[in-house]
Amino acid sequence: MCRTCDSRLDRRTLLGAAGLAMAAGLSAAGKAFAAEGPGSGLTPDQALDKLKQGNRRYVADAQSCVMDMARRRNETAGGQAPWATLVSCADSRVPPELIFGGLTLGELFVVRNAGNTVDTTAMGTLEYGAAVLKSPLIVVLGHSGCGAVAAACDVVAKNATFPGAIGPMIEPIVPAALAARGRQGDFIDNTVRENVRRTVAKLTSAGPIIAEAVKAGAVKIVGARYDLATGAVDVFA
Numbered sequence: 001m002c003r004t005c006d007s008r009l010d011r012r013t014l015l016g017a018a019g020l021a022m023a024a025g026l027s028a029a030g031k032a033f034a035a036e037g038p039g040s041g042l043t044p045d046q047a048l049d050k051l052k053q054g055n056r057r058y059v060a061d062a063q064s065c066v067m068d069m070a071r072r073r074n075e076t077a078g079g080q081a082p083w084a085t086l087v088s089c090a091d092s093r094v095p096p097e098l099i100f101g102g103l104t105l106g107e108l109f110v111v112r113n114a115g116n117t118v119d120t121t122a123m124g125t126l127e128y129g130a131a132v133l134k135s136p137l138i139v140v141l142g143h144s145g146c147g148a149v150a151a152a153c154d155v156v157a158k159n160a161t162f163p164g165a166i167g168p169m170i171e172p173i174v175p176a177a178l179a180a181r182g183r184q185g186d187f188i189d190n191t192v193r194e195n196v197r198r199t200v201a202k203l204t205s206a207g208p209i210i211a212e213a214v215k216a217g218a219v220k221i222v223g224a225r226y227d228l229a230t231g232a233v234d235v236f237a
């Protein structure tokens, strides 16, 4: 058994912890879906600690282990109870399961698109994760050197245009670029952080399901930035 598998023993212990009492409003929302499950049993803070520990493990000794993939496939085939939800960039260098220490099937509920933005489809996915799957944590994860954010900066600074659906895809990031323009420091990196902050704010104001879950303490939302060079995730919002 490798070091990653050893550490998973700790995660299994955590996954068996006492169940999380969900807010009445959120449970009512969840009952609208036939697939409502028991959830992972983790609190929002426990889930965030697990992600931070996983990222420290990845930075210190990056490896992935697939030894128990078949077992996990069998365990999760009948249902899922992911303990964290990610809104992450589609960038091929930012795979959430790997950068958080080699997570496996059934652990993370993930929305990915270029620029880690939240449209109606993403919002519905996040609401499903919170209300039905009872995932206690939502992480909006930007990253250094983001091409989608750089494109939004080019729209603002150079009046750049992009073909097809790429332009409309970048539009939600443009307000962050406008806000970050002129700030001290790197324009693109400042926009990465501003885009994350705005997405976090949007999640708590765009609809009642997540807002009520946050108010009840059943769900926590944080914003973070992944550094492509160091592998470290900085939770800053």
Ligand SMILES: [Zn+2]
Residues within 6 Å of the ligand: 089, 090, 091, 114, 115, 116, 143, 145, 146, 147, 148, 149
């Ligand atoms: Zn990106």
